[in-house]
Amino acid sequence: MLLANKTVIVTGASRGIGRAVALECARQGARVIIGHSGSAQGRTAAFSLMEEISGFGSHGIEVGSDAADPDTGARLVTAALDAFGGVDVFVNNAGICPFHSFLDMPRETYLRTVDTNLNGAYFAVQAAANQMKKQGSGGAIIAVSSISALVGGGMQTHYTPTKAGLHSLMQSCAIALGPYGIRCNTVLPGTIATDINQEDLADEEKRAYMIRRTTLGRLGAPEDIAGPVVFLASDMARYVTGAALLVDGGMFVNLQ
Numbered sequence: 001m002l003l004a005n006k007t008v009i010v011t012g013a014s015r016g017i018g019r020a021v022a023l024e025c026a027r028q029g030a031r032v033i034i035g036h037s038g039s040a041q042g043r044t045a046a047f048s049l050m051e052e053i054s055g056f057g058s059h060g061i062e063v064g065s066d067a068a069d070p071d072t073g074a075r076l077v078t079a080a081l082d083a084f085g086g087v088d089v090f091v092n093n094a095g096i097c098p099f100h101s102f103l104d105m106p107r108e109t110y111l112r113t114v115d116t117n118l119n120g121a122y123f124a125v126q127a128a129a130n131q132m133k134k135q136g137s138g139g140a141i142i143a144v145s146s147i148s149a150l151v152g153g154g155m156q157t158h159y160t161p162t163k164a165g166l167h168s169l170m171q172s173c174a175i176a177l178g179p180y181g182i183r184c185n186t187v188l189p190g191t192i193a194t195d196i197n198q199e200d201l202a203d204e205e206k207r208a209y210m211i212r213r214t215t216l217g218r219l220g221a222p223e224d225i226a227g228p229v230v231f232l233a234s235d236m237a238r239y240v241t242g243a244a245l246l247v248d249g250g251m252f253v254n255l256q
């Protein structure tokens with residue numbers, strides 16, 4: 001097992017990519033802190049994930065706390081300490097993408113997106129890193145960024161800068177935290193069918209276009225992202241830091 005006896009925090013683990021990541025970490029032997037928004041729906045989903053995880057002999061603890069809140073990272077770390085005695089891996093995954101046009105972007109939508117996807121993440125990574133430094137045995141931090149860190153989206157002008165920001169944060173943290181043996185990497189998913197884009201991809205033309213953009217001929221599934229995250233979290237990637245792994249079914253390179 002790649003993550004035996006490790007404690008992993010995954011934000012946004014109640015659904016979609018985060019859920020698949022949390023499950024695969026647990027399958028690989030890790031104890032998991034399941035972050036979610038704290039909504040009734042998030043809590044119910046997190047409890048069902050806890051059950052699924054205990055079903056194959058591992059442990060999961062749910063923590064509901066708004067990713068936009070700068071104190072959420074500390075709450076997650078405290079939960080990991082209380083339940084499992086430390087933190088070995090932090091996966092920053094929680095995020096939102098309320099599609100909207102640029103010229104009339106509501107200020108509130110912009111600010112909420114940046115606070116949820118980037119500002120909260122900054123403080124959460126900081127809280128996890130300080131705990132890892134205190135433990136003195138290194139660690140791994142992985143940010144779930146996006147192909148959108150590299151390319152634009154006309155309805156995502158508030159979103160793509162947060163994904164570029166996460167990618168850049170991991171690069172700088174790889175420098176800041178290398179001396180403590182803490183590795184920092186980014187995973188950049190392409191288009192993965194989850195709740196975040198269910199409405200957008202309900203448009204058959206758009207869906208077909210996004211599939212055509214891949215070279216593998218399909219949208220991604222949350223499980224497609226879990227393996228790459230576990231790899232980066234594990235000792236298999238012990239000399240990998242400051243790296244960015246595009247997991248997009250060939251979407252980015254597919255120009256002509």
Ligand SMILES: NC(=O)C1=CN([C@@H]2O[C@H](COP(=O)(O)OP(=O)(O)OC[C@H]3O[C@@H](n4cnc5c(N)ncnc54)[C@H](OP(=O)(O)O)[C@@H]3O)[C@@H](O)[C@H]2O)C=CC1
Nearest residue numbers: 012014015016017036037042066067095146191192194196
């Ligand atoms: N799907 C895709 O095509 C791609 C997704 N990504 C990124 O992957 C990440 C996960 O997305 P995906 O799984 O698709 O999305 P989902 O909408 O399926 O899941 C989002 C997760 O984030 C949590 N979340 C949302 N808002 C908050 C908040 N304010 N505080 C705490 N938790 C919150 C949700 O919790 P709750 O259940 O409580 O609401 C849920 O667990 C995001 O960062 C997204 O940008 C990147 C590239 C492509």
Ligand SMILES: C[C@H](O)[C@@H]1OC(=O)[C@H](O)[C@@H]1O
Nearest residue numbers: 097146148190191196197
């Ligand atoms: C929500 C989008 O469909 C999804 O998120 C991203 O980061 C990419 O832009 C994907 O297409």
